[in-house]
Amino acid sequence: MEPAVRQLGQNRQVRVEQLGLADYAATWAYQEELLAATVALKTRNRQALEAGLPTEATPNVLLLCQHPHVYTLGKSGKPEHLLLDEGSLNHYGATYHRINRGGDITYHGPGQLVGYPIFDLDNFFTDIHRYLRVLEEAVIRTLADYDLNAGRIPGLTGVWLGFEEGAANPRKICALGVKCSRWVTMHGFAFNINTDLTYFGHIVPCGITDKAVTSLQQELGRAVPLPEVEEKLLRHLAVLLDAALIR
Template sequence: MSDPSQMILRRMGLCDYTQTWAQMRAFTDQRTSETPDQLWALQHPPVFTQGQAGKPEHLLAAGNIPVVQSDRGGQITYHGPGQLVMYVMVDLHRRGYGIRSLVTRIEGAIVTTLAGYGVTAYADPDAPGVYVDDAGGLPGRAKIGSLGLRVRRGCTFHGLALNVDMDMEPFLHINPCGYIGQRMTQLADLGCTRSVDDVATDLAAQLQHALGQPGKI
């Protein structure tokens, strides 16, 4: 019998966004109180995704990249090869904390993972995600990790996107996460040569620890 306290990591490779979204919904609808939580580590082919409250004016020019209206939180973002996407399927009732605590734990796991690569990063309680300062020698902050979640039946799906080594040009076609002028960066531009698979291993370990801790925030 499965241990519901476990958090299983699934490595899924390159996956179509719409198909993966359907799989997340199906998993959430079919799971029971005995279903172990899961982390899905994957990459997507190029796609822009709009959150539930996404405003169309934040899409500046889609070009030939498809745009998908999603049911996650947040505004518009971009996914593409070289970006680690980690979907977080957690039973909040069983874990004993709420969505704000989950977001804080995810952000903390990303910050800790990046610190292990010599990258100083931080979260902003007023703008979910993870940021670094003076990326590429430019003053000010740039975003390296984005979050967008959905809660259904007390369980979460969707999750985070961490830029590792990707084509960053499509971010210029949107106002990332709904912020005009928001600069984006990635690990490769910060001197980190880790692969997406390596980062998935390290981040999953941090998430399994952080999300497995009881208590409320």
């Protein structure tokens, strides 16, 4: 996948915020706050253009974090894909949220690299499908750095190992789910690094019943430092978006 073509007036700087182990609800609220501020700025810019006044560049922010054990259900998901009741959630130290991204149910937890790009796609390209493919491609290239051949399965969002047609054991290593408002994105990707995969046994992951879930640790047979994976992923994302990362 080739980098995006730069156009006059686009802001290709991405501010990276590393939040560490972050509460899911608080992070979701922070995403909403960033998205609302960017959408409001776009409205002011449109009014400024109509009045012949200067405009202000819209920001792009990438939040990177891990979450305590949590299950999230997208707006197109089925509640019955969560296989735990409230008492069982408490037993496993997990919480549950119905949220406004696309997709079905997924799990977030320690050892998983979660990325929330709050990007103004007017700064890059206004194509949500292409945006999803860019996020997938950054993960695919990161896995290639570990000599793992990953790819896509037609009709299924995310990144897979054993993705080739007829492969005996297709398994998802990265889930994606996004929301876009006025071409400003939120939510994003969940990349299993050293994730406790037993927590996926309490859901029907992404509504898919016939495929497995995996992690980088499981594939390599060893734990992998998250900061190491972050750096590789950020490098590939910067190339694919023709972006400058600001720490």
